[in-house]
Amino acid sequence: MSARVGSANVGVIVFPGTNSEEETVRACRAVGLEADAVHWNAPLDVVREYSAYILPGGFAYEDRVRAGAIAAHDRLMTAVREGAAAGKPVLGICNGAQVLLETGLVPGFAGASGPQAGFARNAPSGKFRSTHVYVKLTIPPERCTITAALKPNAVIPAWASHGEGRLAGGAATLARIAAGDHLAFVYSDARGNASEAVVPNGSALGAAGLVNAAGNVLALMPHPERDAWTFNHHDASREAARGDAAAMLKPSGGIALFESFAQAVRQWS
Amino acid sequence: MQTLGVLGVGEAALVSSLREHGLALKADEMQTIAARLGRDPTLVECHAFDAQWSEHCSYKSSRVHLGRVPTEGPDVILGPGQDAGIVRLGAWQGESYGIVVAHESHNHPSQVVPFEGAATGVGGIVRDVLCMGARVIGLADPLRFGPLDDSHSRYVAQGVVDGIAAYGNAIGVPTIAGDVFFGDGFRDNCLVNVVALGLVKEKDVIHSRAPAGSAGWDIVLVGKATDRSGFGGAAFSSLVLDDADAQANKSAVQVPDPFLKNVIMRASYRAFDVIRELGLTVGFKDLGAGGIMGCTAELVASGGFGARINLDLCPTTQPDLPAAVIAVGETQERLTWVVPPSFTSRLLQIYNEEFSLPEIAQGAQAAVIGRVTEETEYVLTRYGEEVMRVPIEFLTSGIKYDRPYAEPEPQIRTLTMLVPEDPGAAKVGAEWGAAELGHNSGRQAYHNFNTLVPFDDDLPYRILSHRDVCSRKIIYERYDSVVRGATSIPAGYADAGVLVPIPGSPLAMSLSLGGNPRYGAIDPALAAEHAVVEAVCNAAAVGARPLGLTDCLNFGNPENACDMGAFVASVNGLATAARELGLPFVSGNVSLYNQSANGNSIPPSAIVACVGGLGDVSRSVTPGFKGPAHQLYFIGEYTGALGGSVLADVAGLPPTNLPNIDYARLKKTLAALRNGIEAGLIYAIHDVSDGGIFTVIAEMAFATIDGARIGASVCLDARRDGIPLEIGEAGAYFGEHRGFIVEADRGFAELLAEDRLIGAVVGATHHRFDLRVGADVPVRTWKLDDLYESWSAPLRDFYEDVPA
Incomplete structure (x- = not known):
């Protein structure tokens, strides 16, 4: 659990209740990053050494009060906030995205402190749902350091696996999110067509991911790390790899976001 | 110390005093116990035997028949007998890997309090896999509900799915398979079976027994502080469900805490790593039926030892809990280790400091509660006094019935x-x-x-919308089937779920189910054969080679000759199919008394799971x-x-x-x-x-x-x-x-x-x-x-x- 100063290394923050640290670390390593799962009682000065942070999926602090609410105030978040302020790349996935909205780091409107929007209970069912989705990049790639190496309008496969993923906010807030290029990803089909029919949770603006004003903190509800190897896929690429073990075990699909993240981490460190 | 008058007490008086103390043991069973002890048993001993000799723990009605099922084969690392079985998946980078599989029911609790019943069912089966030294990598849930036009069945069908989702999703184990059938026969007794899978290197398997030479070693209890929940759970599961009793028995249902379990799993994985580094041989076992008593007694008895446990050392949520509640209460999220004293402080440090259990849940911790003894007595003390002292083999070997049965007429x-x-x-x-x-x-x-x-134009619609055919998507989307990132075929995508459990290796495994209650009602023996064949065919349909089977045998009242006959016929059917296909059963469970007070038993329901292997996931x-x-x-x-x-x-x-x-x-x-x-x-x-x-x-x-x-x-x-x-x-x-x-x-x-x-x-x-x-x-x-x-x-x- 020791951070290596000066190298491109990522702290994958594990709160009590986090459950996706293993695959998140694996995805980082697949794109050449060094990554550690950093537990909630790690010394703060060790956590500060990392070049970048990922807040992975799970149910931090049992989603008490609401998803992300307690973890946003966890001791380790001090290091994450400081890092974000210094420009380190910070990626929150699913529960991690909920935490980032609870801290107010995302969307991070100028002058705002505390949460400005939230991921509310899915609509209409109000229930946890796990379903395969695609997300489309809707900002110019360079608007966010973490997406800078993606192609414009990139479409990434992922799994939406959450009970609280519906972007909710007042009309003024939603307008400000759209106007400020905070809406990084929307749900789409495999070809990049966005429509209400492909939004799994009733999210406002069809939002799947939001970025902060400075462009270094990204909150993404679906999990690209769960569809990041060919054997995870159910599309033509799986068929093309039939009978070819090496092709089946290759990183692909959702790994694209981690490749772009890796470039951001290397640039920062 | 309170004792129960047995010796020299008339049968009628004994029956009424058993009932008064909420004991399910029969009068003659109690007399056997008192005769062997040569004295009236203490109340703690009564509750201990009540749990340990229950159908749920002792398999007293089923044991004589289960031996007929084949359990050996070239792919078996560990057959039935411990908390889970293990089949060999294959070798990768010079290491042989095994798939741990356990299969259980949580039928009675789920009928009464569906959410908690189903959630703790998942929680229990996960511990059975964890304690083999394995990473828990997958879940499956075969379910049987009453018709959805029945209001209680609707409540059960909803609550069970919510409970499985709440628990499995939170601990981060993907649910990769499942099935659901509906029928009148499950109106009063739903079935909630759960299967869990683990991954372990063959050389790193931890057994649920005290190792050789472990006399004097520490017994360490890990997990949630003991409370009043789940008192009498094993005995409850072994009774016919009665409406009034069901309400009264709600306190026998355990309370799930997947949040704490998530942390206990991760801390235990850390402990496995350290144990491997140190080259230690230890024992590790889940607390299920019979609580601290049931777990520790079986743990030491299977190594040929006794134990001395000080109940004062067991962390509790409140002072002065009765000794019997601490001893046999089934508070969830607990496991027990047997470790050499030289390792104890390191183990406590992992749970209590590195993973800070006491900060995760009130009173949760790892604590030394007793030690393994050379003498073959099982002893519990409370406030310095022995509240239980019995020959351990007498306690754990239970009793066995060869009940009369009537061969079903298929x-x-x-x-x-x-x-x-x-x-x-x-x-x-x-x-x-x-x-x-x-x-x-x-x-x-x-x-x-x-x-x-x-074959009119309408027939396809009537078939496709049939309750046992129609899409299960709305259910399986409630379960996270892709957490851990190792899922290649999620639940609902194919006849079996498929995982690629070892990062970097093309080795894959499948999990599939079989068991059709419409068949069970017609011919239990042939239905059991079909259950095996269906599970095997489902594995074959994703390209997997079947490696091993598990079963959960859900039946009515064994004291009823027809229900018992259906059970016996089903065991024979399972044995026939397994022999014909050359496959072993490596783990299993029996759930009897799935009968309501008005005498309705469920259709005979032998439910089978099949673990399959694929040498190369690209062939899936x-x-x-x-x-x-x-x-x-x-x-x-x-x-x-x-x-x-x-x-x-x-x-x-x-x-x-x-x-x-x-x-x-x-x-x-x-x-x-x-x-x-x-x-x-x-x-x-x-x-x-x-x-x-x-x-x-x-x-x-x-x-x-x-x-x-x-x-x-x-x-x-x-x-x-x-x-x-x-x-x-x-x-x-x-x-x-x-x-x-x-x-x-x-x-x-x-x-x-x-x-x-x-x-x-x-x-x-x-x-x-x-x-x-x-x-x-x-x-x-x-x-x-x-x-x-x-x-x-x-x-x-x-x-x-x-x-x-």
Whole structure:
């Protein structure tokens, strides 16, 4: 659990209740990053050494009060906030995205402190749902350091696996999110067509991911790390790899976001 | 110290004092205990024996029969006997890997408090896998509910799914398989079976027993602080469910804490790493039925030791909990270690400091509560006084009954016996009876059946919307089937779930289920064989080789000769199928007393899970059509029996015989599949089961990838294909023929040609999204969008309708 100063290394923050640290670390390593799962009682000065942070999926602090609410105030978040302020790349996935909205780091409107929007209970069912989705990049790639190496309008496969993923906010807030290029990803089909029919949770603006004003903190509800190897896929690429073990075990699909993240981490460190 | 008067007490007085103390033990069992101890037992001892000698813990009614099931084979690392079985998956980078599998029921609690009952069912089975030293990597849930027009069944069906989702999702273990059946027989007793899977290196297996030479070692209790929840759980599970009792027994149901479990799992993984580094041999066991007493007694007894436990050292949520509650209460999220004293402080440090259990949940921690002893007595102390001292072998070996049983009379009435000479005189449904039996064969039988059960345009919709056929998507989307990132085929995508559990290795494993309650009601023995065969065929359909089986045997009251007879017949059926297929059972569970107070027992329900292995995940197969102009084959065996089929239910046919199983032919069929996959000729496979060939082909069209809209034409010709005539046209398309529909290249026909018995082309895929049937022009056509809606709607509407 020791951070290596000066190298491109990522702290994958594990709160009590986090459950996706293993695959998140694996995805980082697949794109050449060094990554550690950093537990909630790690010394703060060790956590500060990392070049970048990922807040992975799970149910931090049992989603008490609401998803992300307690973890946003966890001791380790001090290091994450400081890092974000210094420009380190910070990626929150699913529960991690909920935490980032609870801290107010995302969307991070100028002058705002505390949460400005939230991921509310899915609509209409109000229930946890796990379903395969695609997300489309809707900002110019360079608007966010973490997406800078993606192609414009990139479409990434992922799994939406959450009970609280519906972007909710007042009309003024939603307008400000759209106007400020905070809406990084929307749900789409495999070809990049966005429509209400492909939004799994009733999210406002069809939002799947939001970025902060400075462009270094990204909150993404679906999990690209769960569809990041060919054997995870159910599309033509799986068929093309039939009978070819090496092709089946290759990183692909959702790994694209981690490749772009890796470039951001290397640039920062 | 309080004792229970047994010696010299009359039977009637004893029965009433047992009832007064909430003990389920029978008077004669209590007398046996007192006689062996040579004194009246203490109250703590009474509760200990009550748990340990319960049906749930002791398998007292079932044990004499279970030995008939084969448990050995070349792929077995660990057979039944410990908390879970282990099969060998294969070697990777010089290490042999095993798949740990455990299978249990949580039926009684789930009927009473569905959410907590189902959640703690998942929690318990996860601990069974964890304590083998394994990473927990997968879950599956076979469920049986009453009809959804019944209000309590609706409540149960909703709560159980919520409970499984809440627990499995939070601990971060993917649910990769499951099934659901509905029926009147499950109105008063739902079935919630749970299967958990783990991954472990063969050399790192930890056993649920005190290791050799462990006398004097520490016994360390880990987890949630003991509270009053789950007191009497084992005994409760071994009683007939009575409405009034059910309410009173709610306190016997445990309280789940998946949040704490998530942390305990991760801390235990850390402990495994340290134990491996230090080269220690230790014991580790889950606390289930019988609580601290049940766990520690079995842990040390299986190593040939005794134990001395100080109940004062067990962390509790409140002071002065009664000794019996601490001893046998089934507070959740607890495990017990047996470790050398030199390691104890390191182990405590991992749980209490590194993973800070006391900060995760009030009172949660790891604590030394006693030690392993050389003497073979099991001793509990409370406030310095011995509250229990019994010979440990007497406590843990339980009792055994060879209960009287009545051999079931399987339904042997065949369709030809049902269909009268003059079909015009026939009556459908209950009015069909022996008086109208006729004996027909050939074209006349075909014609007769077509008159009685016509393959009309509406029939496909009635089959696809049947409660046992329609889409389960609304349920499996409630479960996280992809957490851990190792899922290659999630729940609901194919006949089995598939994981790639070792990062970097092409080794994959499958998990599939079998067990059809419609079959169980007709012929328990043959239904049990079908359960094995179905689980095995489901594994084969994704390209896996079956490695091992588990079972959960859910039956009614063993004190009733008919229920006991159905149980015995089912065990025989499982044994027959396993022997024929050369497969071992490595783990299992028996759940009896699934009977309500008014005497209704569930249909005999032997539920089987199959763990399969794939040497190379790139050889895995999914059921969705992959392209147009591919040939469709049926390979397997057409049956002339419709007993237990969805078609029989939809048509209102009275019970008739089940399909027979021709094992020689089945083995050839499985070999043909393997060869086709190996040769790269196969695009898609779907096992034929509920709803028959038409249903399977429709489901393959629904499962196409990338939103492609590929349909199919299919033509079954009774004469050409050798389909028994007495099932008519509807029976050909909707009968539950044992076999597979395969989308393949033409080369597959050549491969099959060597053995024409096995199968032949029955259709082809095409570019229109419809399903075309028949050879005559014009063929009959169903739009797949319409069929999809019919298939999707029933459960979706139910689960979306119910308020959150």
